[in-house]
Amino acid sequence: MxxxxxxxxxxxxxxxxxxxxxxxxxxxxxxxxxxxxxxxxxxxxxxxxxxxxxxxxxxxxxxxxxxxxxxxxxxxxxxxxxxxxxxxxxxxxxxxxxxxxxxxxxxxxxxxxxxxxxxxxxxxxxxxxxxxxxxxxxxxxxxxxxxxxxxxxxPPFSYDEERTILLSDFFNETDKHIIDGLTSTNFTWSGETKAILVNGHSRQVTNDTGSCQLASISIEPGLSYRLRFIGATALSFISLAIESHDITIIEADGHNTKPLNTSFLQIGSGQRYSVLLTAKSEAELKKVNKRHFYIQLTTLARPKTLTNFAVLQYSGGTDVDLKAVPSPPPLPVAEISQGWLDYELESLHPDRGFPKLEEVTRRIIIDVHQNVSDHVIWLQNGYDWVQNFPQSPYLIDIYNGKLDTSATYQRAIARGNGFDNITRTFPAKIGEVIEIVWQNQGTFDNGGVDAHPFHAHGRHYYDIGGGDGQYNATANEKLLDSHRPIQRDTSVLYRYREKTKPLAPSGWRAWRIRVTDAGVWMYHCHILQHMVMGMQTVFMFGDREDVLSQSGPVESGYLTYGGSAYGNATHSPVVRHFYE
Structure with missing residues (x-):
């Protein structure tokens, strides 16, 4: 107690x-x-x-x-x-x-x-x-x-120890070179991921020059482990499996789940999963005469498949050569599982806050596709969004009284799709229950389709599923009758095919959220290249009065670039403690 x-x-x-x-x-x-x-x-x-x-x-x-x-x-x-x-x-x-x-x-x-x-x-x-x-x-x-x-x-689950496993990408070119190529009228793609890093380590082939090596995750025989997988990739959508070991999912994006056994994970950029792994006993290890097992990672939904490795290393044996890359791979090369765990992964405890379809006050459908004009961009309902679009941050303009939140909301409602094309934001009022549907479409010129891991800042949403074609609210609600949706902050909009007709629907992902917290929140694809190319949106929850009543007055040092809330070598910052 x-x-x-x-x-x-x-x-x-x-x-x-x-x-x-x-x-x-x-x-x-x-x-x-x-x-x-x-x-x-x-x-x-x-x-x-x-x-x-x-x-x-x-x-x-x-x-x-x-x-x-x-x-x-x-x-x-x-x-x-x-x-x-x-x-x-x-x-x-x-x-x-x-x-x-x-x-x-x-x-x-x-x-x-x-x-x-x-x-x-x-x-x-x-x-x-x-x-x-x-x-x-x-x-x-x-x-x-x-x-x-x-x-x-x-914690609701028992285990002996835990390990954190952060996945990331490596690109040869510098950040500036990549951004210049993606935003130039002479569009240059960043190139595909050169390596999948595990806790910062990767090795492509055994005869690579240099001292780089595979990551090693050390464990003890007979113990139980919580493995925390973090999808911190820039581009890669990864399928991950551990040789000769199954796992049990117990957490997704900061929410405990009903235990779900699986032989692999699919992790999009921005997603996180905790799994339980029971280490083999000494007797089991002697039987197979082996004390290290490979973690195999494969990129999905890309033009070229890349497979990399890490090592699950049991103590007490001869150290494995971390500069040796297994060839051929110990596991079959993974293929994408469309809609993986949709309607299967559930919250551990009953959630009385989940809004039913009849509670939804407004549905916002966001069509996403690539377009080629003077350069290659990603559009949401016909508009891109990049970090330099507003002259000053939206929240700063709200505090300074330069952004009329009421007019923004009225324009968005009048347009019928919830989007204000003047500020390029999606406004909502406190107390609304909104349903957000991400609708994948074929590229404007050739019908190409990508998978997108969409991430929401601010408040977590209820992921109510996804599927091929176009969203059907009535049909989807029937699937939810026997399913308890989990709250997430990042979920994958699948593509279901590589190409379709230009602007034809090819996959959807739906969220529900109760608007309870005032603020300005980014909602965006978490693939860095797509973000740079405009695949971002901004949701404004609440009006100016809601924002001010929630936070109170703020100092001018927050409201100017490099203001007094930002310290430097000559002065200490003036900071408001919003939580005493």
């Missing part, structure tokens, strides 16, 4: 939090964590690349937070050129209003030579697996790291 009382107290504190006081974060202030973003030469996958790094490495250090508790995380921009931010991927709206880390949406980015103190408070009930990453340009390909939120109650 002690752990339960702690959680109840934290929950009460959340509900009754004051609007905070203002402090100078001078030398007497000690943040819980310090992250320093630099740009420098760094070696991965036997190749040197100029990359954005966190604390000098990729991935950066693991952060460990506790639900319901305030954490101060100071982020320095030590780069000489270029802005940065850090986004706490998957954490819900219960952070301070400028702490989501989405530039042009909810905060000014951190200028070179400055730092910003993020106030991060994981919501009670969302203990699980997350990660952090820059939200500027292509920096997230390397500037990222794991973030784990621990529960204030005993």
């Amino acid at each position: 002690k752990g339960i009382r702690i959680c109840l107290n934290l929950l009460f504190g959340l509900a009754t939090a004051s609007l905070g006081s203002v402090f100078h974060h001078d030398d007497s202030f000690q943040p819980d964590y310090i992250l320093r973003v630099t740009a420098e030469d760094y070696t991965e996958a036997c190749t040197n690349r100029y990359s954005a790094l966190v604390n000098g490495s990729s991935p950066g250090p693991e952060l460990r937070l506790k639900e319901g508790q305030v954490n101060w995380i100071r982020v320095y921009n030590d780069m000489k050129n270029g802005n940065t931010t850090i986004h706490w991927h998957g954490l819900t709206a219960f952070t301070a209003p400028f702490s989501d880390g989405a530039p042009a949406a909810s905060q000014w980015p951190i200028p070179p030579g400055h730092f910003f103190d993020y106030e991060v408070k994981p919501e009670v009930g969302t203990a699980g697996t997350y990660f952090y990453h820059s939200h500027v340009g292509f920096q997230a390909v390397s500037a990222k790291g794991p973030l784990i939120v621990d529960s204030c109650d005993p």
Whole structure:
């Protein structure tokens, strides 16, 4: 009961939090964590690349937070050129209003030579697996790291130890070169992923030059493990399996699930899963005369399939040669499973907050497809969105009274599709229950179709499924009669085929969300290339009065680029503590 009382107290504190006081974060202030973003030469996958790094490495250090508790995380921009931010991927709206880390949406980015103190408070009930990453340009390909939120109650599943396994991509070209090619009228694709990294390690072939090696995940015979898989890739949609081991899913995107046994995972960019793995006993290992097993990773829905490996290493044996790559692969090369686990993965506990179809006040259908005009772009309902579209961040304009939220909402409703083409936002009122349908379409010129992992900032949504063709609300509701949808923050819009007719429907993904928290939230494809090419949207929840009543007044130092809320070598920042 002690752990339960702690959680109840934290929950009460959340509900009754004051609007905070203002402090100078001078030398007497000690943040819980310090992250320093630099740009420098760094070696991965036997190749040197100029990359954005966190604390000098990729991935950066693991952060460990506790639900319901305030954490101060100071982020320095030590780069000489270029802005940065850090986004706490998957954490819900219960952070301070400028702490989501989405530039042009909810905060000014951190200028070179400055730092910003993020106030991060994981919501009670969302203990699980997350990660952090820059939200500027292509920096997230390397500037990222794991973030784990621990529960204030005993976990519902028992295990002896845990391991964090962060998956990422490697590209030979620099961030600038990739962005210049993607946004140029002389469009140049970034190229496909050169390597799938596991905790920053990868090796392509045994005779690669250099000291790079496969990642090794060490375990002990007979113990049970929680493996936390983080899909921090830029492009890759990955199928993952462990040689001679099955696993049981117990968490998806920070929400506990009913245990579901599986032999593999499909992980899109931005998704996270926790699984239970029971290590083999000494007797089982002796029987097979083997103490290491390969983790096989395969890219899906790409023009060319790439298969890479890591090693699950049992103690007590001869060290495996991590510079040797298995050939042929120990497992069959994976193929995509369309709609994987739709209507199968369920919440561990009954969720009385799930809105039924009759509660939906408005449905927003977002058609997504690629278009070629003077350059190649991705459109949502006919418009792209890039980080430099608004002259100043939307949330800043709301505080400054420069963005008329009522007029924005009226225009969106009048257009009939919920989209305001003037601000390029999707506004909603507090109290609405909205259904958001992502509708995949064939490319305008040749009918090509891609898979997209869509990620929502702010509040988690209920993933109510997906399928081929066009969304049918009545038919889908029948499937939900016997299914308890889980809350997610990232789910995959499948393509179902490589090509179709131009603008023809080819797959949908549907979400439901109760609009309860005022703010400006990015909703976007989490493939970095697609984001740079315009595959992003902005949802504005609540009007200006809702925003102000939720946060109270804010200091001008938050409302200007490089303002006094951003510290540097000459002055300490003036910071409001939104959670006392």
